[in-house]
Amino acid sequence: MKRLTVPKIMQRKVDGVTAEPLVMLTAYTARQAQLLDPHCDMLLVGDSLGQVIYGLPSTLAVTLDMMIAHGAAVVRGSYHSVVVVDMPFGSYEGSPQQAFASASRILAETGAAAVKLEGGEAMAETIAFLAARGIPVMAHIGLTPQAVNALGGYMARGRSDAEEAKIIADGKAVADAGAFAVVIEGVVEDIAIAVTNAIAIPTVGIGASAQCDGQVLVTEDMLGMFERVPRFVKKYNDIAAVISATAETYAAEVRSRSFPSADHTYQPK
Ligand code: KIV
Numbered sequence: 006m007k008r009l010t011v012p013k014i015m016q017r018k019v020d021g022v023t024a025e026p027l028v029m030l031t032a033y034t035a036r037q038a039q040l041l042d043p044h045c046d047m048l049l050v051g052d053s054l055g056q057v058i059y060g061l062p063s064t065l066a067v068t069l070d071m072m073i074a075h076g077a078a079v080v081r082g083s084y085h086s087v088v089v090v091d092m093p094f095g096s097y098e099g100s101p102q103q104a105f106a107s108a109s110r111i112l113a114e115t116g117a118a119a120v121k122l123e124g125g126e127a128m129a130e131t132i133a134f135l136a137a138r139g140i141p142v143m144a145h146i147g148l149t150p151q152a153v154n155a156l157g158g159y160m161a162r163g164r165s166d167a168e169e170a171k172i173i174a175d176g177k178a179v180a181d182a183g184a185f186a187v188v189i190e191g192v193v194e195d196i197a198i199a200v201t202n203a204i205a206i207p208t209v210g211i212g213a214s215a216q217c218d219g220q221v222l223v224t225e226d227m228l229g230m231f232e233r234v235p236r237f238v239k240k241y242n243d244i245a246a247v248i249s250a251t252a253e254t255y256a257a258e259v260r261s262r263s264f265p266s267a268d269h270t271y272q273p274k
């Protein structure tokens with residue numbers, strides 16, 4: 006299987022219609038990427054790794070070096086999906102030039118095909134600057150976690166007329182600027198549908214709508230690694246329980262000296 010490309014992702018939406026929704030999951034490590042890759046169209050190296058991997062309180066302290074280290078691991082572990090790497094907070098908002106310096110490092114040092122950044126109209130100039138210089142950009146609008154301090158929390162967006170108009174304008178702005186796709190996170194469903202219908206590029210929903218052109222979830226949330234997850238997450242499994250039970254069994258066997266047994270020790274010939 007040859008690796009998908011950004012143009013192939015864009016071509017899945019024809020005249021505003023996506024027959025087969027795009028499948029995206031987050032991945033942060035090589036082994037995780039290997040397991041997810043055959044089932045996905047895109048793998049997102051999300052800055053959610055701040056909370057999920059590093060135990061940080063938000064994504065704000067995630068660095069470019071962290072994103073590059075995990076991005077390279079995910080590229081090494083995948084051969085089919087388009088790998089998209091999040092631009093971390095502080096690495097792109099200052100100017101289009103700053104964004105280019107960060108994004109070019111990400112693509113050069115990881116081998117990923119695209120970057121993602123948060124923001125709508127305010128980031129349009131930056132998206133156009135990167136796109137014109139050969140860097141595919143996925144935008145991210147609605148609930149943008151890097152703006153948690155300005156938004157005051159992680160509540161769903163678009164519950165007022167002003168917010169609704171802003172999110173739709175953001176979607177149009179990033180599409181006009183040349184983004185190849187846009188994540189719509191945590192918005193009232195009608196707005197996700199309105200944006201999806203209003204723009205030619207694929208929308209990827211998370212807490213948005215099944216009518217989006219694709220869906221993304223944080224893999225650990227989907228697997229059931231955490232007790233508490235946002236309303237929009239479906240827990241497809243209970244991996245936390247599997248890990249806890251396995252560790253409990255191992256600990257008991259070590260303490261009773263039943264592990265390692267003859268099967269797991271070397272004996273003289
Ligand atoms: O960082 C992340 O995992 C994301 C997705 C939730 C869209 O940005």
Ligand code: NA
Binds near residue numbers: 052053091
């Ligand atoms: Na992110």
